[in-house]
Amino acid sequence: xxxxxxxxxxxxxxxxxxxxxxxxxxxxxxxxxxxxxxxxxxxxxxxxxxxxxxxxxxxxxxxxxxxxxxxxxxxxxxxxxxxxxxxxxxxxxxxxxxxxxxxxxxxxxxxxxxxxxxxxxxxxxxxxxxxxxxxxxxxxxxxxxxxxxxxxxxxxxxxxxxxxxxxxxxxxxxxxxxxxxxxxxxxxxxxxxxxxxxxxxxxxxxxxxxxxxxxxxxxxxxxxxxxxxxxxxxxxxxxxxxxxxxxxxxxxxxxxxxxxxxxxxxxxxxxxxxxxxxxxxxxxxxxxxxxxxxxxxxxxxxxxxxxxxxxxxxxxxxxxxxxxxxxxxxxxxxxxxxxxxxxxxxxxxxxxxxxxxxxxxxxxxxxxxxxxxxxxxxxxxxxxxxxxxxxxxxxxxxxxxxxxxxxxxxxxxxxxxxxxxxxxxxxxxxxxxxxxxxxxxxxxxxxxxxxxxxxxxxxxxxxxxxxxxxxxxxxxxxxxxxxxxxxxxxxxxxxxxxxxxxxxxxxxxxxxxxxxxxxxxxxxxxxxxxxxxxxxxxxxxxxxxxxxxxxxxxxxxxxxxxxxxxxx
Amino acid sequence: xxxxxxxxxxxxxxxxxxxxxxxxxxxxxxxxxxxxxxxxxxxxxxxxxxxxxxxxxxxxxxxxxxxxxxxxxxxxxxxxxxxxxxxxxxxxxxxxxxxxxxxxxxxxxxxxxxxxxxxxxxxxxxxxxxxxxxxxxxxxxxxxxxxxxxxxxxxxxxxxxxxxxxxxxxxxxxxxxxxxxxxxxxxxxxxxxxxxxxxxxxxxxxxxxxxxxxxxxxxxxxxxxxxxxxxxxxxxxxxxxxxxxxxxxxxxxxxxxxxxxxxxxxxxxxxxxxxxxxxxxxxxxxxxxxxxxxxxxxxxxxxxxxxxxxxxxxxxxxxxxxxxxxxxxxxxxxx
Numbered sequence: 001x002x003x004x005x006x007x008x009x010x011x012x013x014x015x016x017x018x019x020x021x022x023x024x025x026x027x028x029x030x031x032x033x034x035x036x037x038x039x040x041x042x043x044x045x046x047x048x049x050x051x052x053x054x055x056x057x058x059x060x061x062x063x064x065x066x067x068x069x070x071x072x073x074x075x076x077x078x079x080x081x082x083x084x085x086x087x088x089x090x091x092x093x094x095x096x097x098x099x100x101x102x103x104x105x106x107x108x109x110x111x112x113x114x115x116x117x118x119x120x121x122x123x124x125x126x127x128x129x130x131x132x133x134x135x136x137x138x139x140x141x142x143x144x145x146x147x148x149x150x151x152x153x154x155x156x157x158x159x160x161x162x163x164x165x166x167x168x169x170x171x172x173x174x175x176x177x178x179x180x181x182x183x184x185x186x187x188x189x190x191x192x193x194x195x196x197x198x199x200x201x202x203x204x205x206x207x208x209x210x211x212x213x214x215x216x217x218x219x220x221x222x223x224x225x226x227x228x229x230x231x232x233x234x235x236x237x238x239x240x241x242x243x244x245x246x247x248x249x250x251x252x253x254x255x256x257x258x259x260x261x262x263x264x265x266x267x268x269x270x271x272x273x274x275x276x277x278x279x280x281x282x283x284x285x286x287x288x289x290x291x292x293x294x295x296x297x298x299x300x301x302x303x304x305x306x307x308x309x310x311x312x313x314x315x316x317x318x319x320x321x322x323x324x325x326x327x328x329x330x331x332x333x334x335x336x337x338x339x340x341x342x343x344x345x346x347x348x349x350x351x352x353x354x355x356x357x358x359x360x361x362x363x364x365x366x367x368x369x370x371x372x373x374x375x376x377x378x379x380x381x382x383x384x385x386x387x388x389x390x391x392x393x394x395x396x397x398x399x400x401x402x403x404x405x406x407x408x409x410x411x412x413x414x415x416x417x418x419x420x421x422x423x424x425x426x427x428x429x430x431x432x433x434x435x436x437x438x439x440x441x442x443x444x445x446x447x448x449x450x451x452x453x454x455x456x457x458x459x460x461x462x463x464x465x466x467x468x469x470x471x472x473x474x475x476x477x478x479x480x481x482x483x484x485x486x487x488x489x490x491x492x493x494x495x496x497x498x499x500x501x502x503x504x505x506x507x508x509x510x511x512x513x514x515x516x517x518x519x520x521x522x523x524x525x526x527x528x529x530x531x532x533x534x535x536x537x538x539x540x541x542x543x544x545x546x547x548x549x550x551x552x553x554x555x556x557x558x559x560x561x562x563x564x565x566x567x568x
Numbered sequence: 569x570x571x572x573x574x575x576x577x578x579x580x581x582x583x584x585x586x587x588x589x590x591x592x593x594x595x596x597x598x599x600x601x602x603x604x605x606x607x608x609x610x611x612x613x614x615x616x617x618x619x620x621x622x623x624x625x626x627x628x629x630x631x632x633x634x635x636x637x638x639x640x641x642x643x644x645x646x647x648x649x650x651x652x653x654x655x656x657x658x659x660x661x662x663x664x665x666x667x668x669x670x671x672x673x674x675x676x677x678x679x680x681x682x683x684x685x686x687x688x689x690x691x692x693x694x695x696x697x698x699x700x701x702x703x704x705x706x707x708x709x710x711x712x713x714x715x716x717x718x719x720x721x722x723x724x725x726x727x728x729x730x731x732x733x734x735x736x737x738x739x740x741x742x743x744x745x746x747x748x749x750x751x752x753x754x755x756x757x758x759x760x761x762x763x764x765x766x767x768x769x770x771x772x773x774x775x776x777x778x779x780x781x782x783x784x785x786x787x788x789x790x791x792x793x794x795x796x797x798x799x800x801x802x803x804x805x806x807x808x809x810x811x812x813x814x815x816x817x818x819x820x821x822x823x824x825x826x827x828x829x830x831x832x833x834x835x836x837x838x839x840x841x842x843x844x845x846x847x848x849x850x851x852x853x854x855x856x857x858x859x860x861x862x863x864x865x866x867x868x869x870x871x872x873x874x875x876x877x878x879x880x881x882x883x884x885x886x887x888x889x890x891x892x893x894x895x896x897x898x899x900x901x902x903x
Contacts, residue, residue, distance in 0.1 A: 054900075057901070058900035058901055059900070059901050059902075060899065060900050060901065060903055061900060126777060143777065143781060230767075230768055230769065230770075230774070231768055231903070241899065242900075244628075244631060244729070245892075245895065245896050245899055245900070246631070246634075246892060246896075247896060414635075418635060418638075419637075419638050420638055427639075428638035428639040429639075430635055430636070430638075430639065431632075431635055431636035431638075431639040431640075431641055432639055513632070513636070513641065514595075514622050514632075514641055515641065528771045528773055528774075529773060
């Protein structure tokens, strides 16, 4: 405490910043959380569990919880199967065309959220290309064959494998090949060696990816919203419905339930992370080599399956890219476009209505990132400079949104700011332009803090001490020593955050309004429209989002940030 | 962080796009979507009104207006139904303005007490069937017949965020109201069967799809929507003059209390409800106006439509406070 006061006496700018950051924490983290708890447990000021019993009585809520649990349980199995198979194909088995397969299997990194859901809908949906091809063979196939639990689990299976691609591949490379060879010399086949020798080493990582998939699947929003079809809801969607039905108490209560499930996941994840680091091997491991499958039938079958998985992942992307260059009228009438044109791109960049969502997403994303970076920088540097309970508490406070699902934060912001609130000088934020970027920033800050903290820890303290002994004041040292060193991290983390925000759906669906409709909402609305012009514009949006993702992820990977904290 | 929304938004927009609009058009919230909204926009522009129309489902607009109550984004709201307008008015959202065309309106369409909400159209919510796929004998005689197994999967129930859906759901429920104004168990059982027997959709395109692929043949729609919808899908519609009557709703226009451009808003209201524009709209879309002068100027077919169907008597003011609760129950326990 004293150290903090001393720091503020030295630098009034820091003191002023401290006041602002504390105000932001109270207004946009504690305020919303308080509102959610208040509306859930005491909507009229007196404690009440009415919301809970009403939720329990609702058939639709029960169905949504059941759907969410079923989808999550199934997704965990299917995603792990697909992910493990992919990793085995890429790193354990010798399958021809590895470069191509790696490209196909890496697509979940850039094909995410509402963009991916829209892409799947375009291919498998009611008027999708694949649906029409299948109907040519089986005329009895209903239009909505791709819907409900099946569709959501299918999409999850091929969209949530990015964790396997990033982390499991890294883990299998750490397997000591000598152990595999030993097993084989004792007579074990490829499969047995994989199951009994390789898999146990991978287990901690598999457990971690399982929890990540659970976490993602519990909060799944865009995928069921676009692909779920008639009378199928998951919990996140239902929170939005309850909010629309003007039942903030029930929405708050359900978001607490979702939050509790997510927090359990994260606690389990941290437990595993801590234990996982004890897994060792030999001191001088032999790098893993890919084995050849001896049996020709098995070999062909594995190769065929590997390419089938690649096709499932690539076909939606290829079709989206192709049709983004096709005349609108060919959408829904042709299986592959016969004429290519740049007209759709021209429409997006020249027509106001088509360009506005793109501009909104960029403006709000950039504002959220600018605000988030400033706050994160202050919080992290304060925690570094002045150790103590206050700076620790501040640091932890801004990490809270990391364990809260987006609908929880969004409902909190809505409930706290749907009428004039003294915390924000009597303004009403709901319905304003800025409520969405505030939500984006709250959601993005934890990751910013994690990365910035890591880069601050790697700073050589001698540099700062040298500058201090030469008489440089704190802000000068910060500007001339710290900032240049962490600048690349800031650029990268900004790029990656903007990448995520371009297709952010969960927060947007709650907080957007007529002034700031973002790209994800435009995509979602377009996905439900039968108008081919709108579908064409959607294709362009998805291609732009993917291109942007590709650039940021390539850059991040080059600077060693792509797989981030897990690489170590 | 300053909350000077407009200034900051403009500055940012200018930074990104290299320019920004100078004079702001007035914002009009209206459930008249697609071609109707576009047509209104074009005609308003021709008449010299600089407007920006936000179209969305009626209930969505209603929710939005309530949510934005402290920070209104709209200047004028047009086309919400009686019950919605009554609630919004009671929430203090509207400014008083008696339009130039209020004189001559029937008393039930005026707002003599507050001078805020004035009605311009009446819209029956009708039951129509595809006469190319269903004969008059097969067609239901009234709304209560729909739960019959022979109509299973033949009608589409839209989103409760649509005013039309909300209106016929209320129209069905009030038939089961007891003396305390509550719906009987029989009524809720009916509603459950009504939902289980129909095709439930959330988007207009899903509804269209159900008719295009021939599943659905009975359209529960507002009067003017029946013809347009049938034309889009490609069938001959026939409306049923139902037993027990057809719910009739009237739509109103009002200026938001928070408008920063009251003169422009008033000018728009005067123009929109004028018998001339109402008659032009009637000619274009077949919508029945309520202003006697407008009816007189309308095409004969529209004049005939004004008396085509037997109205169901619903006291909208009395049911308005219950509608939210009923819709919640339908959404959470029945749907």
